Amino acid sequence: MVGKGFGGYSRSVQAAVLLGLALSIGAGAFWLLVLPVSRNCSSLSQQVTQLRAANQTGRALEGQRALLQQRVAEAEARLEAIKSMVPDEANADDLVILLREAESASGVHIRSFVAQPAVPAEEYVELPYKMHVDGTYFAMVGFLDRLASSTRIVNVNGLSLVAPAATGRGSFKVDPSETVATDFVLSAYYNRAPGAKPVTKKP
16 A cells, blocks of 8 residues: 655645644744743843842942941031030130130120139049129120030039129229129039049048
């Protein structure tokens, strides 16, 4: 029996065979070529997603690190400001400059400024000064307000108001516009050195 050649089959059979062959070749090509590339693209896509997530996390951590650095810098600035209010040394010259600036800005006159014995405490030393100041009432208020808001901590004790008069140490002339004079003790402070022995005051 002689088999039919491919051409001996009907066109519908030939078409079906050709279609099946094309599908087989397409499937083979898909499995051999397309599927590995697709899997590779899927893997790369997952890696890109992971890298983007890691990048976002890194940006968040970078932002947190910058915020922490800013907070540390602000805390250090506040610490330096506080340290300047109570210095580690007496710095009498700086105190005199502070008083002269307050005097000039407010329009009062500092007539006397006499240092008193230092008063040691546990963690600081108090430096008292007897002062006599005169001027107008509002100028005096401005002067005391400037001392209260100065960059160095100072304290005013024993304030008493008297009539302006050219008395006390030195020679000066009281301006007719001045309406009030005051005597008080101004105290400045500085930190005791770590480990320093407290000074015992004599009774």
